[in-house]
Amino acid sequence: MSSPLNYPFEIQRIFRKKNSLKKELSENQSLHKIRVAILGGSTTDQVVNILELFLLKNGFRPSFYQSEYNQFYEDAVFGSSELDDFGPDIVYIHTSFRNVIKFPSFGCGSDEVENQLEEDLERFRQIWKALERFRCPVIQNNFDLPPHRSLGNLDCYDIHGKAFFLSRLNLEFAKAARETSGLFLNDINYLAASFGLREWHDAGLWHTAKYAMSFDAFPNLANSIAAIIASILGKSKKCLVLDLDNTCWGGVIGDDGMGGIQLGQESAAGESFISFQAYAKELSKRGVILAVASKNDDKIAREGFTHPDSVLKVDDFVAFKANWDPKPENIEIIAKDINIGLDSLVFIDDNAMERSIVKAQLPDVAVPDVGDQVINFIDFIEGNSYFEAVNISPDDIERTKFYSNDQSRKKQKASFSSYQDFLNSLEMTSEIRPFSNHYLERISQLINKTNQFNLTTKRYSLTEVSEFLSSEDYITLYGRLTDKFGDNGLITVVIGKIKDNQCHIDSWLMSCRVLKRDMEFAVLEILVAECVARGLEEIIGTYRESPKNKMVADLFTKFGFETISSESGCPRWRLKLSTYKKREIPININ
Amino acid sequence: MNRDEIFKETQEIFRDIFDDDELEIEETTSSETVEDWDSLNHINLVVAIEKEFEIKFSLDELASLKNVGAMVDLMVQKMDF
Numbered sequence: 282m283s284s285p286l287n288y289p290f291e292i293q294r295i296f297r298k299k300n301s302l303k304k305e306l307s308e309n310q311s312l313h314k315i316r317v318a319i320l321g322g323s324t325t326d327q328v329v330n331i332l333e334l335f336l337l338k339n340g341f342r343p344s345f346y347q348s349e350y351n352q353f354y355e356d357a358v359f360g361s362s363e364l365d366d367f368g369p370d371i372v373y374i375h376t377s378f379r380n381v382i383k384f385p386s387f388g389c390g391s392d393e394v395e396n397q398l399e400e401d402l403e404r405f406r407q408i409w410k411a412l413e414r415f416r417c418p419v420i421q422n423n424f425d426l427p428p429h430r431s432l433g434n435l436d437c438y439d440i441h442g443k444a445f446f447l448s449r450l451n452l453e454f455a456k457a458a459r460e461t462s463g464l465f466l467n468d469i470n471y472l473a474a475s476f477g478l479r480e481w482h483d484a485g486l487w488h489t490a491k492y493a494m495s496f497d498a499f500p501n502l503a504n505s506i507a508a509i510i511a512s513i514l515g516k517s518k519k520c521l522v523l524d525l526d527n528t529c530w531g532g533v534i535g536d537d538g539m540g541g542i543q544l545g546q547e548s549a550a551g552e553s554f555i556s557f558q559a560y561a562k563e564l565s566k567r568g569v570i571l572a573v574a575s576k577n578d579d580k581i582a583r584e585g586f587t588h589p590d591s592v593l594k595v596d597d598f599v600a601f602k603a604n605w606d607p608k609p610e611n612i613e614i615i616a617k618d619i620n621i622g623l624d625s626l627v628f629i630d631d632n633a634m635e636r637s638i639v640k641a642q643l644p645d646v647a648v649p650d651v652g653d654q655v656i657n658f659i660d661f662i663e664g665n666s667y668f669e670a671v672n673i674s675p676d677d678i679e680r681t682k683f684y685s686n687d688q689s690r691k692k693q694k695a696s697f698s699s700y701q702d703f704l705n706s707l708e709m710t711s712e713i714r715p716f717s718n719h720y721l722e723r724i725s726q727l728i729n730k731t732n733q734f735n736l737t738t739k740r741y742s743l744t745e746v747s748e749f750l751s752s753e754d755y756i757t758l759y760g761r762l763t764d765k766f767g768d769n770g771l772i773t774v775v776i777g778k779i780k781d782n783q784c785h786i787d788s789w790l791m792s793c794r795v796l797k798r799d800m801e802f803a804v805l806e807i808l809v810a811e812c813v814a815r816g817l818e819e820i821i822g823t824y825r826e827s828p829k830n831k832m833v834a835d836l837f838t839k840f841g842f843e844t845i846s847s848e849s850g851c852p853r854w855r856l857k858l859s860t861y862k863k864r865e866i867p868i869n870i871n
Numbered sequence: 872m873n874r875d876e877i878f879k880e881t882q883e884i885f886r887d888i889f890d891d892d893e894l895e896i897e898e899t900t901s902s903e904t905v906e907d908w909d910s911l912n913h914i915n916l917v918v919a920i921e922k923e924f925e926i927k928f929s930l931d932e933l934a935s936l937k938n939v940g941a942m943v944d945l946m947v948q949k950m951d952f
Binding site: 292293296297298300301324326327485486488489490492496 | 884887888890910911914915918919922923927930933
C-alpha cells in the first residue's frame with residue numbers, strides 16, 4: 282500500500298493510524314536523531330504527532346519539547362530550565378494570525394497602526410534574538426489570513442484591515458528572514474491559501490481546543506516543516522529524472538517523429554507539456570539537476586529537444602539515458618555518474634508500470650504516483666516538497682554548468698597518456714583561505730550535505746560555522762577550484778581546533794565534484810603553512826566511519842601522517858610539521 | 872448503518888486513537904474509565920468520528936457527551952437525518 286504520508290495526503294488514515302504508522306517508520310535503523318522544540322501560540326499536541334510522522338518519513342528520529350499553551354514568547358525570551366536542558370537542534374515557532382497582539386481598531390490613526398505593527402514585530406524580534414542562545418536554526422510561521430473580513434474587499438487595503446495588517450507583517454518577516462542567518466520562514470500564508478482558507482480554519486476546534494487550524498491542515502503543515510528541516514540538514518532531493526514520451530512531450534517520438542509529438546501552443550496538450558518543461562527548467566536554474574531515463578533510441582530522443590517549441594534543451598540535462606535497458610539500471614547509472622545517492626533522486630514517468638518497476642527495484646528513489654496527465658505532475662513534485670530550498674547560493678545556480686563541465690573533463694581524460702598529464706592540462710587554480718562571511722552559507726551547506734569525502738561527518742549550523750570563523754581557537758579553511766572548463770565553486774572545507782601546540786582536525790570534507798584532482802593536497806599545504814604561522818608543531822587527524830565515507834579511511838596515510846592509534850572506533854594520526862614535505866601538485870594556489 | 876454497526880466502528884476508532892487493539896468499549900465507558908481519555912484525546916476522538924461518519928457535533932453537544940452510550944445515541948440520531 283502506498284504511504285498516506287505521500288501527496289495527496291490521506292488525512293483520515295494519517296489520523297486514525299498514526300500510532301501504527303509511527304511504529305512502522307521507527308523500525309528504520311538509519312534514522313538521524315533530532316531534537317525539535319515547538320513553541321506554540323496555540324495547542325500543539327496534534328502538530329507534534331503529525332510532524333513526528335513526517336520527520337520519520339524524511340529519515341529523522343525526532344524528540345520533542347512543547348511549550349505550555351501559548352507560551353511561545355515566555356519560553357523564548359525568559360527561558361525555562363526544561364527547554365534549556367532539552368537543548369534543541371531546531372526551534373519551531375508555531376504562531377498564526379491568532380497571535381497578533383491587537384489589530385488596528387477603526388478609529389485609530391495611521392501613527393497608531395504603525396505603533397501596533399511595530400509592537401508585534403518587536404515581540405518576534407525579541408524572540409528570534411533570544412533564541413540565538415541555542416545556536417540552532419529557528420523556523421517561524423508567518424501569518425495566515427483570518428477566515429472572515431468585516432471590511433470586505435477593503436480589508437486588503439485599508440490601513441485598519443486585518444488582511445492588510447497581516448500582509449505587512451508578512452513582508453517584515455520576510456525581510457527579517459533574509460537578513461538573519463538561521464531564521465527560516467514556514468509560509469503558512471501560502472499553505473492556507475493553497476489549502477483553502479475555509480478548510481484551513483476550524484472555528485469549532487479553535488473554541489473547544491485552541492487549535493489554530495483544522496486537523497485536515499496538519500499534514501500539509503507538518504510536511505512543510507519537515508521539508509524545511511530536511512533542507513536545512515541537506516536532505517532535500519537533488520535530481521529530477523524524467524521520462525520522455527508523454528512526460529516531456531505528448532505522443533511517442535519513435536513512432537510520431539519530431540514533427541508529430543505534441544509540444545507547442547497549437548493544442549491544449551501541447552501547451553501543458555511546455556508548462557511542465559518550463560517548470561523543470563526553473564528547477565534546474567535554481568540548482569536541481571535534470572536527467573533523462575527513457576526507453577527510446579538515443580538519437581531520436583535527443584531530437585525531441587531540438588523541437589522549436591521545446592523549452593528544455595539537451596544541454597539542460599546532466600545525464601541523458603535513452604536506450605532499451607531497464608529503467609532501474611539507467612537510474613542507477615545516472616546516480617553514479619552524477620555521484621549522488623539514489624535517495625537524492627525523484628523519478629517522474631507517466632507510465633504506471635515503469636513507476637512500479639523502479640519503485641520495487643530502487644526503493645530509495647522517490648517515485649510519486651503522478652498518474653498519466655502532465656497537468657498534475659507539478660502538484661506531486663511540490664506536494665511532496667522534494668526540492669525544498671532554504672537558500673539559493675550562487676553555486677546552486679551554477680550547478681548544471683558544473684556537472685556539464687565535469688562531463689567534458691571526463692571525455693578529455695580518455696586522450697591523455699597519464700592521469701598526471703591530464704591533471705596538468707586542466708590548468709587548475711585554487712583559492713584556499715580562512716572562512717569569510719561572504720561564503721558562510723555555502724560552507725554550512727557543504728558541511729551539512731557532504732557524505733563521502735568527509736572525515737568526521739560532523740554537521741554544523743550556520744551560527745556554529747560563524748563562530749568558528751570568529752574564534753581564535755580554530756583554524757578554518759575553505760577552498761575554491763577553477764580549471765579551464767570552468768569554475769567549480771567552493772568545494773572543500775577544513776576546521777581544525779587548536780589545543781596547545783597541536784591542530785586537531787575537527788572536519789575535513791570535499792565535494793565529490795572534484796575528487797581525484799589533488800585538491801586535498803593543496804589544502805594540506807595551506808593548512809600546514811597556517812599551523813606553522815601560528816607556531817604549532819603537530820597536526821592530529823582522526824577518522825569517524827559512517828556508512829558512506831570509506832573513501833577517506835586512509836586519507837591521512839596518503840598524506841604521510843604517522844599512525845598513533847589504530848583503534849577501529851577512533852584511529853588517530855599525527856604529522857610533525859617539521860617533517861612535512863611539500864608535494865608536487867597540479868594546482869596553482871592563489 | 873444500525874446502532875450495532877455504528878458501535879462497532881466506533882470501537883475501531885477508539886482502538887486507533889488509544890493505540891490499543893484489544894480495547895473493548897461499553898455503553899458506560901467514559902473518560903473516567905479509560906486512562907488516556909484526556910481532553911486532547913477527546914478532541915482527537917471527536918474529529919475522527921466526525922470524519923469517519925461525516926457528521927458534525929455542535930459545541931453544546933460536545934460538552935454534554937458523558938459516555939460512549941450517549942455518544943453513539945447522538946451519532947445514530949445525526950445519521951438518521
